[in-house]
Amino acid sequence: xxxxxxxPKFQVLKTGQSMTLQCAQDMNHNSMYWYRQDPGMGxxxxxxxxSEGTTDKGEVPNGYNVSRLNKREFxxxxxxxxxxxxxxxxxxxxxxxxxxxTFGSGTRLxxx
Amino acid sequence: KQEVTQIPAALSVPEGENLVxxxxxxxxxxxNLQWFRQDPGKGLTSLLLIQSSQREQTSGRLNAxxxxxxxxxxLYIAASQPGDSATYLCAVRREGTYKYIFGTGTRLKVLx
Numbered sequence: 001x002x003x004x005x006x007x008p009k010f011q012v013l014k015t016g017q018s019m020t021l022q023c024a025q026d027m028n029h030n031s032m033y034w035y036r037q038d039p040g041m042g043x044x045x046x047x048x049x050x051s052e053g054t055t056d057k058g059e060v061p062n063g064y065n066v067s068r069l070n071k072r073e074f075x076x077x078x079x080x081x082x083x084x085x086x087x088x089x090x091x092x093x094x095x096x097x098x099x100x101x102t103f104g105s106g107t108r109l110x111x112x
Numbered sequence: 113k114q115e116v117t118q119i120p121a122a123l124s125v126p127e128g129e130n131l132v133x134x135x136x137x138x139x140x141x142x143x144n145l146q147w148f149r150q151d152p153g154k155g156l157t158s159l160l161l162i163q164s165s166q167r168e169q170t171s172g173r174l175n176a177x178x179x180x181x182x183x184x185x186x187l188y189i190a191a192s193q194p195g196d197s198a199t200y201l202c203a204v205r206r207e208g209t210y211k212y213i214f215g216t217g218t219r220l221k222v223l224x
Contacts, residue, residue: 031210042216043201050210058211091153100146100161101203101212105154 004104023091032074036087118215135202148182
């Protein structure tokens, strides 16, 4: 099925460990986004990629890095996980400026 | 800085009622606005997208309106059903940016 695929769906990390969250879309969308969702905080933008080859910081980029590997894939890396990074992470994509978002189903990350 | 507010935070109604969810934003220079539905533990599903030049959009029992000058959007749900129970989020994209700012949502429960 066409859409945005995120892996893994669940992950538990120890403080200080690193990991990469994967996101891929098969809709030929140009821009891709990483959000985190926390209770009472809503969704906050971490990083985004307006087009292949570009990335920019969002509201809460500290502690994260991203890679736009190609047009389909946009990964989010935690180099040294902290308990404050416990959250649900969503990837989204969009075709053009006039279009809305399509979201993935999320990755639930717990850092202990 | 764009701020998006959704009131009420939670709403419980009997089945069959028509209801209105509200979304307010502080900066009227928006490009478009998107309404989403989120079921517990799931990702976001796009419901309606309204461009800044439009006044409303309709999909089935859902109707979303936009009043840029007053900084408001409403999502109208006709003849509510228990299956409509979910959290409803609005997201606003400011002119000249790629980013959406999300409200914290209205948690709707429709009682059978």
